Amino acid sequence: DAGVIQSPRHEVTEMGQEVTLRCKPISGHDYLFWYRQTMMRGLELLIYFNNNVPIDDSGMPEDRFSAKMPNASFSTLKIQPSEPRDSAVYFCASSPFGAFWSGNTIYFGEGSWLTVV
Amino acid sequence: AQSVAQPEDQVNVAEGNPLTVKCTYSVSGNPYLFWYVQYPNRGLQFLLKYITGDNLVKGSYGFEAEFNKSQTSFHLKKPSALVSDSALYFCAVRLETGANNLFFGTGTRLTVIP
Numbered sequence: 597d598a599g600v601i602q603s604p605r606h607e608v609t610e611m612g613q614e615v616t617l618r619c620k621p622i623s624g625h626d627y628l629f630w631y632r633q634t635m636m637r638g639l640e641l642l643i644y645f646n647n648n649v650p651i652d653d654s655g656m657p658e659d660r661f662s663a664k665m666p667n668a669s670f671s672t673l674k675i676q677p678s679e680p681r682d683s684a685v686y687f688c689a690s691s692p693f694g695a696f697w698s699g700n701t702i703y704f705g706e707g708s709w710l711t712v713v
Numbered sequence: 714a715q716s717v718a719q720p721e722d723q724v725n726v727a728e729g730n731p732l733t734v735k736c737t738y739s740v741s742g743n744p745y746l747f748w749y750v751q752y753p754n755r756g757l758q759f760l761l762k763y764i765t766g767d768n769l770v771k772g773s774y775g776f777e778a779e780f781n782k783s784q785t786s787f788h789l790k791k792p793s794a795l796v797s798d799s800a801l802y803f804c805a806v807r808l809e810t811g812a813n814n815l816f817f818g819t820g821t822r823l824t825v826i827p
Contacts (some may be wrong), residue, residue, distance in 0.1 A: 600756075603819055629814060639803065639817040640755075652814070701747070702815055704756040 598622075602688050602704035608711045614676040617708045619688030620669055626693040629702060630663055630673050633685040642686075645671065678712045683708050715740040721816035726794045727826050730768045734789040734821045736804030746787040747805040747815060748778055757803060763787060773797070794825045 601620040609615055621628045629644040643653040648665045656663070660679070665671040674684055689704045717738045726732045738744055739785045745764055749757040761772025768780040789802060801822050805815040 638819045641814050641816075644814050689757075701759045701762060703759065704749075706756040709754075 600688055600690050600703055602686075604708060604709050605706065606709045606711075608713065611679055611712055612677045613712075614674065615678045615682075615710060615712075617673040617686050617688075617710070619671045619673070619705060621671070621688070621690030622692075623669070624692060624705055625690035625703075627691040627702075628665060628671050629687075629689040629691070630671070631689060631704075632686040633687060633707070635682075639687075642673070645648035657713055675710075678710075680712045683711050715744075715806055715816055716807045717746075717816060717818040717822045719783070719802075719804055721817070721821050723822050723824070725824045725826060728796055729793050732791050732794040732798070732823065734802050734804075734823060736787045736789065736818060738785050738787060738804075738806045740806060745807040746780060747777075747807070748772065748776070748787075748789050749803045749817075750774075751801040751803065751820075753800075760789070760802075780816060794823075796825045796827050799823055799825045 600622055603618045610644045627646050630642040630644055641653055642644045643663045644651055645665045648668060661675055663673045685707045687704050687707045689702045691702045717736055719736055721735055724734055747762045748760040750760050751757050760776050761770050761778055763770045763780045771777045776786055776789060776791050780787050801820045803820050804818040807815050
């Protein structure tokens with residue numbers, strides 16, 4: 597299996613520009629997660645989906661952030677407009693069904709390194 | 714509320730010596746506990762997990778962790794450290810029932826000194 601695939605791996609953009617991060621989860625996984633990692637705040641869960649439906653978006657920092665999952669094999673995280681404080685590593689992760697009682701593992705992508713200047 | 718704490722930001726150990734990376738948890742129900750490792754400029758990789766059963770869990774790369782319910786701890790251990798073990802280690806918890814996401818600790822940077 598190819599694992600969770602994220603793109604772009606690195607992006608540098610100017611403040612005010614729109615940023616779109618993309619994720620392809622592992623085939624057959626029912627859950628998809630977006631995390632953000634910064635030195636100050638560590639790993640934060642932004643939002644997660646179950647069967648393409650957003651379940652919990654309470655971690656999304658503000659209205660500038662939005663996430664979609666149009667189908668089981670693709671998700672996007674969009675920031676519009678971007679700000680320097682959005683600079684972070686954004687991880688996408690996926691997990692198979694059955695997590696409640698089997699503790700199924702969450703598998704992470706390699707991350708998208710975002711720098712907003 | 715559920716959370717994990719990693720009391721040490723940094724752990725240094727000499728190559729060949731045993732290593733321990735500490736983790737304590739706080740949950741209101743039965744926990745599922747995980748350890749992940751992050752190498753520089755990489756994503757998080759799963760090391761091991763405790764769901765139920767034997768309190769000593771063995772994982773990848775020779776790592777193991779011991780679940781201690783009375784001390785609410787899940788420390789990561791390895792009998793003999795390698796320089797290549799140097800990385801950032803995260804403990805995480807998920808409730809047996811409830812939200813289907815992992816709550817991560819702040820991470821511990823392990824440095825193995827040659």
